[in-house]
Amino acid sequence: MLLGQESLKAYLCPSLKAYLSKEKAMPKFEYKVIEFKPGGFWGTKLDAVDIETQLNKMGEDGWELLNSLDTNEYNGATKKLLFIFKRLSEF
Numbered sequence: 001m002l003l004g005q006e007s008l009k010a011y012l013c014p015s016l017k018a019y020l021s022k023e024k025a026m027p028k029f030e031y032k033v034i035e036f037k038p039g040g041f042w043g044t045k046l047d048a049v050d051i052e053t054q055l056n057k058m059g060e061d062g063w064e065l066l067n068s069l070d071t072n073e074y075n076g077a078t079k080k081l082l083f084i085f086k087r088l089s090e091f
Contacts, residue, residue: 028089032063036081044077055083062087 034054039045055065063085071079 029086030089032085034083
Protein backbone atom coordinates (compact mmCIF):
# COMPACT_ATOMS: atom_id res chain seq x y z
CA MET A 1 0.00 0.00 0.00
CA LEU A 2 1.45 3.36 -1.03
CA LEU A 3 0.85 6.33 1.22
CA GLY A 4 1.19 10.00 0.42
CA GLN A 5 3.51 12.11 2.56
CA GLU A 6 0.71 13.48 4.78
CA SER A 7 -0.90 10.05 5.12
CA LEU A 8 2.43 8.52 6.09
CA LYS A 9 3.04 11.17 8.75
CA ALA A 10 -0.44 10.66 10.18
CA TYR A 11 0.03 6.88 10.14
CA LEU A 12 3.37 7.09 11.96
CA CYS A 13 2.31 9.73 14.49
CA PRO A 14 -1.27 9.60 15.84
CA SER A 15 -0.86 12.98 17.55
CA LEU A 16 0.03 14.52 14.20
CA LYS A 17 -3.14 13.01 12.76
CA ALA A 18 -5.14 14.69 15.54
CA TYR A 19 -3.33 17.99 14.88
CA LEU A 20 -4.02 17.87 11.15
CA SER A 21 -7.70 17.16 11.72
CA LYS A 22 -8.03 20.30 13.88
CA GLU A 23 -6.94 22.45 10.95
CA LYS A 24 -9.99 21.31 9.01
CA ALA A 25 -12.49 22.47 11.64
CA MET A 26 -16.03 23.28 10.62
CA PRO A 27 -16.63 26.92 9.67
CA LYS A 28 -18.55 29.12 12.11
CA PHE A 29 -21.51 31.20 11.01
CA GLU A 30 -23.49 34.13 12.33
CA TYR A 31 -27.17 34.64 11.60
CA LYS A 32 -29.44 37.64 11.19
CA VAL A 33 -33.22 37.99 10.89
CA ILE A 34 -34.85 41.00 9.20
CA GLU A 35 -38.57 41.61 9.27
CA PHE A 36 -40.83 43.60 6.97
CA LYS A 37 -44.32 44.56 8.06
CA PRO A 38 -47.01 45.06 5.42
CA GLY A 39 -48.52 48.53 5.32
CA GLY A 40 -51.74 50.02 4.04
CA PHE A 41 -55.21 50.13 5.55
CA TRP A 42 -55.71 46.36 5.39
CA GLY A 43 -52.07 45.55 6.05
CA THR A 44 -51.57 43.95 2.65
CA LYS A 45 -49.20 46.39 0.95
CA LEU A 46 -45.51 45.48 0.64
CA ASP A 47 -42.85 47.67 -0.94
CA ALA A 48 -40.97 45.29 -3.25
CA VAL A 49 -38.36 47.94 -4.08
CA ASP A 50 -37.59 48.43 -0.38
CA ILE A 51 -37.28 44.67 0.14
CA GLU A 52 -35.04 44.28 -2.92
CA THR A 53 -32.83 47.16 -1.80
CA GLN A 54 -32.40 45.62 1.65
CA LEU A 55 -31.68 42.15 0.20
CA ASN A 56 -29.02 43.59 -2.12
CA LYS A 57 -27.40 45.49 0.76
CA MET A 58 -27.25 42.33 2.85
CA GLY A 59 -25.65 40.47 -0.08
CA GLU A 60 -23.03 43.21 -0.48
CA ASP A 61 -22.19 42.81 3.22
CA GLY A 62 -21.57 39.09 2.74
CA TRP A 63 -24.92 37.78 4.01
CA GLU A 64 -26.56 34.84 2.24
CA LEU A 65 -30.36 34.51 2.28
CA LEU A 66 -31.27 31.18 3.85
CA ASN A 67 -35.03 31.40 4.00
CA SER A 68 -38.00 33.72 3.99
CA LEU A 69 -41.34 33.14 5.63
CA ASP A 70 -44.48 34.97 6.54
CA THR A 71 -46.21 35.02 9.88
CA ASN A 72 -49.98 35.05 9.76
CA GLU A 73 -52.70 36.42 11.96
CA TYR A 74 -55.68 34.33 13.02
CA ASN A 75 -57.63 35.42 9.92
CA GLY A 76 -54.84 34.41 7.52
CA ALA A 77 -53.56 37.91 6.82
CA THR A 78 -49.80 38.32 6.68
CA LYS A 79 -48.54 39.94 9.85
CA LYS A 80 -44.90 40.26 8.77
CA LEU A 81 -42.28 38.75 6.48
CA LEU A 82 -39.09 37.35 7.96
CA PHE A 83 -35.83 36.98 6.04
CA ILE A 84 -33.13 34.78 7.59
CA PHE A 85 -29.50 35.31 6.58
CA LYS A 86 -26.15 33.73 7.40
CA ARG A 87 -22.50 34.52 6.75
CA LEU A 88 -19.13 33.22 7.88
CA SER A 89 -18.30 34.46 11.33
CA GLU A 90 -15.36 36.85 11.57
CA PHE A 91 -14.52 35.85 15.15
